[in-house]
Amino acid sequence: MTPNAASAPSAPSRRSFLASTAVAAVAVGGGVPLLTACGGSDSGSREGTTAGKDAKKILPAFVAQSVVTPDIPAKNGSAAGFTGKLDLAGLKTSVPEKLGKGGTVKIMSPFWGSPPKSDNAYYRAMNDTIGVDVVWQNQDGNTYDEKLGAVLASSSIPDVVVVPGWNMGGKIPSAVISKFADLGPYLSGDKVKEYPNLAAIPTESWQRSIFGGKLLGLPMPAPYVPNIVPFYRKDVFDAEGYEIPASADEFLALAKEITNARAKVWACEDMKWTAFNSFGVLSGEEKPLGWGQVDGKLVYRVETDAYLEALEWTRKLYAAGVVHPDAKASTNTDPAVRFGSGQSLIYNQDISQWYGRAAEQATQNPEFEIGGMDIFGHDGGDPVLWAKQPAGIWAFVNKKASEAVIRDVLAVANVTAAPYGTKEYMLTNYGVEGTHYSLDNGTPVKNDKGNTEVINAYVMIASPAPTIAHPDLPDIARAQVEWQQRMGAFTRKSPFWGLQITEPARYTNLSNDFEQLEDDIVRGRKKVSDMQQAVSDWKSQGGDKLRDWYQKLLDDNGSAN
Structure with missing residues (x-):
């Protein structure tokens, strides 16, 4: 509802x-004191978090x-x-x-x-x-x-x-x-x-x-549970005999099979967020959730190999011409409209649109059927998802x-x-x-x-x-909850999950430019090496110091996972 x-x-x-x-x-993670400060406060507020x-x-x-x-x-x-x-x-x-x-x-x-x-x-x-x-x-x-x-x-x-x-x-x-x-x-x-x-x-x-x-x-x-669902036109998939992909390579192969630019049919819209989930990239929902531990070291999501691999795979989709041109041009048009009309057969959006699209099309197109793909591990194995x-x-x-x-x-x-x-x-x-x-x-x-x-x-x-x-539409409600429960079985909690964390104000704008750079890279306007340089700049401009701040937070409060 x-x-x-x-x-x-x-x-x-x-x-x-x-x-x-x-x-x-x-529910509350255990037994640790309040961190009242971590390197001082720029704004007069109490930095850190309260736990245990x-x-x-x-x-x-x-x-x-x-x-x-x-x-x-x-x-x-x-x-x-x-x-x-x-x-x-x-x-x-x-x-x-x-x-x-x-x-x-x-x-x-x-x-x-x-x-x-x-x-x-x-x-x-x-x-x-x-x-x-x-x-x-x-x-x-x-x-x-x-x-x-x-x-x-x-x-x-x-x-x-x-x-x-x-x-x-x-x-x-x-x-x-x-x-x-x-x-x-x-x-x-x-x-x-x-x-x-x-x-x-x-x-x-x-x-x-x-x-x-x-x-x-x-x-x-x-x-x-992650809220971004790779939606697909189940009615078209069933009619054409398309099979749900179980890996990144299978998705690209299917996308090439579906796409027919002359007939104005493209496989998908921008799939960056599904890529992040498929490749196991730490959450981008909120800054503290972007921190995780790799080989015992605290790293930010943009520093991981998985992050770059997800961008590279999404870039391949664009380069192969399987993404709708309006998505590539970043036009101010609604991908759900193209999905509803059959111009694109796959798009990723918030789970609430499962109901929204079904209710919208119920009277306009009785044959319309929307499905939600389970998130696949990029290599064909189980996905690693991160809790929001x-x-x-x-x-x-x-x-x-x-x-x-x-x-x-x-x-x-x-x-x-x-x-x-x-x-x-x-x-x-x-x-x-x-x-x-x-x-x-x-x-x-x-x-x-x-x-x-x-x-x-x-x-x-x-x-x-x-x-x-x-x-x-009770079947949609059931499908939504059951999708969440299946994906929830692969969902992990990163170290700072569930905590309300106030970062020092001096780091407020440190990560602001990454999202635009991501979009430029997957569309071919920038190179993956540009992201590597941006990450290097981020580290020298405060990222490494912010890592130390979060490490102190982790030492004092323990990990949510």
């Missing part, structure tokens, strides 16, 4: 993948939610799956009484699309259920970083500010630490039990919500907020974190039955009012454990 799925980006990028995952997606015994003192107790049982339980880092029809009369209640005390809470959050009028039926219904008057200060999600920086630098900060992980650059982490309230006194240990839906949020997601030694964020949990972070969007409460406001915010979060199959989940994600949606053979269908009002709002405050449910 993806009522807030982001539109597909026109070309792969780390930021767009992060955004797509977070919006669509609607110190984190345990801060983290909320975990109490599994037993209100609803999923059809496919979570496994290997996957979401839980629901494949049955909805019975509105049988929905459970997870918040039996209002916890809000009638106060007003102002919330600033990113918003994709046109914000609804402030006094609308959806907002009124949610506020009445919670017992809090939430006033939204929605900002354009595409330019949110600019607004966020300005607001956090000012003295006028709303009661709650939502911060996505992809906006955690520059001075934002230090502003988060200095300007937002410690929620530990309300949620640490057994205190969270006053808010049962928050108590059911996985501990690993709360671990990611510790900034500067304090529990500051209300998280949006996410599966830790278990939370990537947070809601923070103003440090100046009164206890009454903080408790009202937690009342909001306790409703928005209600699990699938509850009345609160349906209200949060679909609005009011009859006003915003109706049930069609067990499938909730939003009307125009629902599509206008029930978007991008309360789901940003806190969310339940990761869930996938599509009552209209």
Whole structure:
């Protein structure tokens, strides 16, 4: 069930993948002390991380939610799956009484699309259920970083500010630490039990919500299995007898067989992100995840042979002419459109598009069938995949907020974190039955009012454990979860997985140019040797010192794997 799925980006990028995952997606490692500093702080914030015994003192107790049982339980880092029809009369209640005390809470959050009028039926219904008057200060999600920086630098900060992980650059982490309230006194240990839906949020997601030694964020949990799926046109593959490749060489051979430029059919779109997964490259989702250990030495992803090999293989696809020309030209067009029309038969994108493409084509092209390839090891063996972070969007409460406001915010979060199959989940994600949606053979269908009002709002405050449910396309939900579970069996956690790490500000922009260089190399505009030179420059300009900083972090905190 993806009522807030982001539109597909026109070309792969780390930021767009992060955004797509977070919006669509609607334990603690052991025994080590807090690293309070590592070489001093450029910004006045506490650098490093909090883990082990110190984190345990801060983290909320975990109490599994037993209100609803999923059809496919979570496994290997996957979401839980629901494949049955909805019975509105049988929905459970997870918040039996209002916890809000009638106060007003102002919330600033990113918003994709046109914000609804402030006094609308959806907002009124949610506020009445919670017992809090939430006033939204929605900002354009595409330019949110600019607004966020300005607001956090000012003295006028709303009661709650939502911060996505992809906006955690520059001075934002230090502003988060200095300007937002410690929620530990309300949620640490057994205190969270006053808010049962928050108590059911996985501990690993709360671990990611510790900034500067304090529990500051209300998280949006996410599966830790890699989220980039190599999608393929299953209907065409079946009709033509194409076999799913099991190695990098087999993929290239198949791509050459498929491509017929004269007929305007190309095998694939840009496959760089699948290449990184196939060759076992450390995660590019977030800087700390890019560090791993090779032969006992801490190395960054761009220093590895696997990184260069993945770029070289992707470059071969372009050189062979099997990649759609619009992808090579980096035109601002949507690869999903070309995939849907059959101009390209394979593309990689966020797992949420499995449902998005199937639902989109259901009425336009009944023959359309989308499949998701398992990620193959480049040499034909098992892949080595690297876990993504278990939370990537947070809601923070103003440090100046009164206890009454903080408790009202937690009342909001306790409703928005209600699990699938509850009345609160349906209200949060679909609005009011009859006003915003109706049930069609067990499938909730939003009307125009629902599509206008029930978007991008309360789901940003806190969310339940990761869930996938599509009552209209249950086979897609099953396919998504089962793909995650298969890939999860090959997913490893890199040394700094699950930790919220604040790097010294002097290293903030150190790795910024790699992604553009990657794209230039695979398209033939630059050489692999240019990347080798860039890595050498990175090392001399601070990469080696940053490695020492991370090594100290690792020595003091131990490895997540």
